Amino acid sequence: MRIVSIDAGRRPPAALEFIREHGATHTLLNDPDRVAFEAYGVRGIPTTVVVDQAGRLMFRHVGFSEGMEELFLKEIETLLVWGEDA
Amino acid sequence: MKPAVRSPLAALAAAAAIVALASCSGDHIQSRIETAAAMADPVERIAAVLEIALEDPGLASEQYELATSTIANAAHEMGEADAVVAVCDSLLVMDLPTELRLRLMGELHMGLVIQGYYAEQGKEGFLARSDRVARDLLEAKGSPAEVLMQVAGFHMYALDFTDPVEIVATRQHWLPYELAARGFACKDGPVERSDTAVLSGSLGAVLSHVSEAFGAGRAIAVTDSLLAADPCPTARAVILANRYDVAAASDPSLALGAASDLVEIGRRPGLWPLLRAVSLDILDRELDPALALDLAETAIDFVESRSDSGSVLFAVGRSHHALGNHEEAALALRRSAFAEDGMPELTDPRVDALLTVYDEWGRNDLAIDVVSSILARSLEEDEPSLARLAALLESEGRSADEMPDLIRGHRYAGVRDAPDFTLVDLNGGEFALSEHRGQVVMVCFWGFG
Numbered sequence: 333m334r335i336v337s338i339d340a341g342r343r344p345p346a347a348l349e350f351i352r353e354h355g356a357t358h359t360l361l362n363d364p365d366r367v368a369f370e371a372y373g374v375r376g377i378p379t380t381v382v383v384d385q386a387g388r389l390m391f392r393h394v395g396f397s398e399g400m401e402e403l404f405l406k407e408i409e410t411l412l413v414w415g416e417d418a
Numbered sequence: 419m420k421p422a423v424r425s426p427l428a429a430l431a432a433a434a435a436i437v438a439l440a441s442c443s444g445d446h447i448q449s450r451i452e453t454a455a456a457m458a459d460p461v462e463r464i465a466a467v468l469e470i471a472l473e474d475p476g477l478a479s480e481q482y483e484l485a486t487s488t489i490a491n492a493a494h495e496m497g498e499a500d501a502v503v504a505v506c507d508s509l510l511v512m513d514l515p516t517e518l519r520l521r522l523m524g525e526l527h528m529g530l531v532i533q534g535y536y537a538e539q540g541k542e543g544f545l546a547r548s549d550r551v552a553r554d555l556l557e558a559k560g561s562p563a564e565v566l567m568q569v570a571g572f573h574m575y576a577l578d579f580t581d582p583v584e585i586v587a588t589r590q591h592w593l594p595y596e597l598a599a600r601g602f603a604c605k606d607g608p609v610e611r612s613d614t615a616v617l618s619g620s621l622g623a624v625l626s627h628v629s630e631a632f633g634a635g636r637a638i639a640v641t642d643s644l645l646a647a648d649p650c651p652t653a654r655a656v657i658l659a660n661r662y663d664v665a666a667a668s669d670p671s672l673a674l675g676a677a678s679d680l681v682e683i684g685r686r687p688g689l690w691p692l693l694r695a696v697s698l699d700i701l702d703r704e705l706d707p708a709l710a711l712d713l714a715e716t717a718i719d720f721v722e723s724r725s726d727s728g729s730v731l732f733a734v735g736r737s738h739h740a741l742g743n744h745e746e747a748a749l750a751l752r753r754s755a756f757a758e759d760g761m762p763e764l765t766d767p768r769v770d771a772l773l774t775v776y777d778e779w780g781r782n783d784l785a786i787d788v789v790s791s792i793l794a795r796s797l798e799e800d801e802p803s804l805a806r807l808a809a810l811l812e813s814e815g816r817s818a819d820e821m822p823d824l825i826r827g828h829r830y831a832g833v834r835d836a837p838d839f840t841l842v843d844l845n846g847g848e849f850a851l852s853e854h855r856g857q858v859v860m861v862c863f864w865g866f867g
Contacts, residue, residue, distance in 0.1 A: 333857055333858040333859065333860070334854055334857050334858075334859045334860070335859075335860045335862070336849065336859060336860070336861045336862070337861075337862045337863075337864050338841065338861065338862070338863050338864070339863075339864055339865030339866075340863075340865060340866050341865075341866060351844065356844075359843055359849055360843060360844050361841040361842065361843055361849055362841060362842060362843075363839075363841055367839060367841075368837070368839040368841060368863070369863060369866075371837035371839060372837060372861075372863065373723045373724055373725060374863045375723060375725065377863060377864055377865065377866060378862050378863060378864045379862075379863040380860065380861070380862045380863070381759065381836065381860075381861050382858065382859070382860050382861075383836040383851070383858065383859045383860075383861065384858060385855060385856050385857060385858060386855065387835050387836055387838075387851070387852065387855055388830060388833045388834070388835060388836065389759050389833065389834055389835065389836040390760070390795070390833060391759075391760050391795075392758060392759035392760040393760070403797075404860060406797050407797065408858050408860060410797055411858045412858060414829065415858070
């Protein structure tokens with residue numbers, strides 16, 4: 333599986349410095365023209381979507397609260413299992 | 419613990435020396451501002467942007483907006499709200515171009531409100547100061563519309579947390595509405611949902627105070643005088659929606675009159691959330707489903723996203739249901755329930771309303787499809803939903819043994835393909851979603867920039 337994060341607009345220098353200082357093990361993408369933001373209808377942040385192996389948009393969440401990491405994990409595990417069924 | 423604030427005055431004095439020695443590049447103003455905005459050191463960034471603004475006092479509004487946001491963001495990096503206030507205070511004693519001054523006053527106001535929020539003592543002092551800044555902006559000539567709207571929104575917030583107990587319609591409580599109304603009146607370009615939200619929210623706050631202190635009749639009288647002042651159509655619609663709100667419990671007939679006027683005047687961008695809210699309230703009070711339907715169908719023409727249309731379709735569906743139009747109700751409620759990506763829960767009011775309609779309509783075969791789809795995407799064993807599906811199958815003369823195959827067959831029902839995108843990563847490499855078929859991909863949209 334892959335984890336990707338996307339921010340829109342122009343990235344301020346402080347953000348890049350922060351990312352480099354703290355390190356990141358996932359893929360960080362920049363969407364300066366908000367093409368992906370518009371395509372996914374993102375209105376609130378964070379918006380998280382989970383795409384399955386066939387490119388289907390299976391789960392979507394807006395916002396983040398305690399315990400959601402477990403939900404994301406469960407969704408990913410479920411899709412991995414369903415992918416084997418297919 | 420908040421970070422220590424670098425002395426802004428001392429830092430700016432040093433930066434001014436740098437600026438004095440810098441040669442004028444002769445580049446286009448916009449690209450100069452963007453170049454300055456990309457500087458790593460926040461103090462140098464502020465100084466560079468200030469140099470450009472002082473050199474050419476005739477910048478375009480968008481350039482002043484960019485200059486202001488660059489200064490505010492840089493100040494925020496230096497020390498959050500404390501530094502924003504200190505930097506704005508330092509700059510506002512200078513002889514600045516008018517629009518830059520007004521925009522920096524907007525940032526100062528926001529900084530004061532945030533300081534007040536975090537202050538453990540003396541919140542009234544921050545409110546008093548932010549009140550003065552807000553009034554200066556209201557009375558100033560040329561205050562940009564978006565600054566007035568921003569200040570209106572933040573001032574509502576400030577009044578909320580500093581004065582939660584006082585329920586008196588003082589002039590102080592009117593200030594957010596005055597700011598928002600002025601911003602509205604001088605705004606160029608299309609009205610956005612956020613604009614009407616600030617205007618309606620600020621008016622609603624005042625009317626709520628008046629209602630609690632003096633009764634609904636007085637609040638209704640306030641809306642009378644606002645309507646008599648001949649506001650622009652969009653502002654009139656906002657006033658009518660609030661008039662409905664204050665009158666609905668005490669004078670339903672008057673409330674419905676306001677709602678009826680809202681149908682015609684509400685055919686404008688940015689107003690659909692108000693029409694939707696009034697429609698749903700009419701349905702909740704079981705007053706006039708035909709009017710509720712008119713409001714909802716007017717709203718649907720102006721929604722901006724699938725999620726928004728889903729929320730309005732809920733009002734459309736409920737209206738049709740109340741009118742006994744089962745087929746139309748089912749169509750609207752189904753579109754509403756499945757408007758967003760991901761699957762709704764069985765307890766979602768839209769799903770609940772849909773299943774009720776199917777039952778009354780005698781179409782539990784369709785209800786079986788819906789419940790099967792929801793179960794197909796559940797991550798946990800959902801006993802209540804399984805029981806519901808079993809009951810629906812039984813009502814149709816079918817066996818619960820069908821459930822596993824039914825659920826599995828609905829796993830991908832209503833799911834759309836994830837839109838492809840190709841974007842650049844930190845190292846300049848490209849990432850295309852479509853090249854990752856065969857993998858589960860989690861995408862997090864985290865920053866608007």
